[in-house]
Ligand SMILES: Nc1nc2c(ncn2[C@@H]2O[C@H](COP(=O)(O)OP(=O)(O)O)[C@@H](O)[C@H]2O)c(=O)[nH]1
């Protein structure tokens with residue numbers, strides 16, 4: 040039988056071996072959901088990310104767990120509030136864009152990973168205020184014009200779109216820069232990261248490995264931009280099956296002869312690679328048209344016409360976008376002794392002694408996404424409607 044969780048309350052003096060007093064920088068919270076208690080706190084030595092221990096009250100012992108998702112780095116203190124399938128962690132003295140994290144303990148993603156890994160699983164997901172436009176997946180055979188069309192979008196709407204930088208084991212082309220066009224990666228490293236659940240999707244394409252990391256997509260959305268993914272049909276199929284909702288567009292060439300001409304004129308592939316890509320093109324076009332994965336099929340014959348059609352699909356024809364769509368940020372002066380959950384809202388700083396303009400309501404009623412990516416749809420409101428509660 041294991042010992043029930045013993046917590047070190049915030050600020051409690053800790054005896055060190057030589058009896059000197061040591062202010063404990065971090066502390067732990069214990070939150071029970073179902074028959075498990077989740078003890079959160081203290082930095083995990085190796086990674087200095089926040090540690091999670093699970094005590095199974097039914098078994099009366101601590102259980103091992105796999106911790107998935109992007110882990111929060113250690114922080115000096117937090118409040119923990121339990122929802123039915125996750126724990127909301129509100130950081131103490133947070134940075135404006137790093138205040139809320141979710142420890143998922145019984146979400147669909149956790150249950151799915153528990154089946155795959157055959158062990159207890161918890162998954163971290165960073166909370167982000169507001170929601171984002173659905174990402175745009177663009178697929179099509181090599182040489183059809185995907186990159187050209189995407190560059191035109193990014194040039195005309197730089198504040199609106201961001202490109203998901205894929206990982207690949209392919210060698211860079213003359214003009215390609217690492218971290219801009221691709222993360223050019225060793226196969227063994229990429230395979231390791233795939234095993235660690237860091238990729239939303241990956242596929243072997245034209246003899247090389249390509250993949251979209253969760254971070255690549257989330258970093259674009261964190262910047263308040265709409266994410267564009269240039270991925271092959273296999274990748275589009277995986278994204279369609281994932282929790283990431285997106286718009287799927289397949290670009291077709293006007294003919295195979297024109298596709299071959301473009302590929303040759305581009306001059307970036309050897310003859311052997313051109314032949315391989317043309318062979319693959321036939322089946323890709325077939326899948327693009329008949330698989331049901333794609334919401335739209337665009338023919339890239341005349342470039343400008345195709346670009347106008349693409350903008351129309353994305354609701355951008357003749358649409359003037361205000362240049363500044365600054366991200367909403369909130370600074371959360373949080374007093375950790377006065378956090379209260381009422382249904383799907385969390386009242387922060389409700390202590391009547393705290394001045395009203397620091398009373399905050401966190402609305403969790405329209406959460407989207409979640410591990411292994413971000414949890415979006417948070418809504419913070421400074422609210423004097425916080426109920427003045429007496430704390431004894
Ligand atoms: N599944 C998947 N495919 C990708 C990814 N990045 C690029 N691709 C696809 O890999 C194929 C080859 O890409 P690339 O070597 O850049 O050649 P290109 O199509 O001629 O530009 C294209 O169909 C891309 O859409 C990715 O992250 N995942």
Ligand SMILES: Nc1ncnc2c1ncn2[C@@H]1O[C@H](COP(=O)(O)OP(=O)(O)O)[C@@H](O)[C@H]1O
Nearest residue numbers: 181182183184185186187301305339340341342
């Ligand atoms: N509509 C078009 N007409 C003629 N050439 C095009 C058209 N669209 C793209 N191209 C050219 O075809 C080549 C392949 O385009 P690219 O964007 O690299 O394709 P992808 O990214 O799909 O492999 C490039 O040299 C590009 O300038």
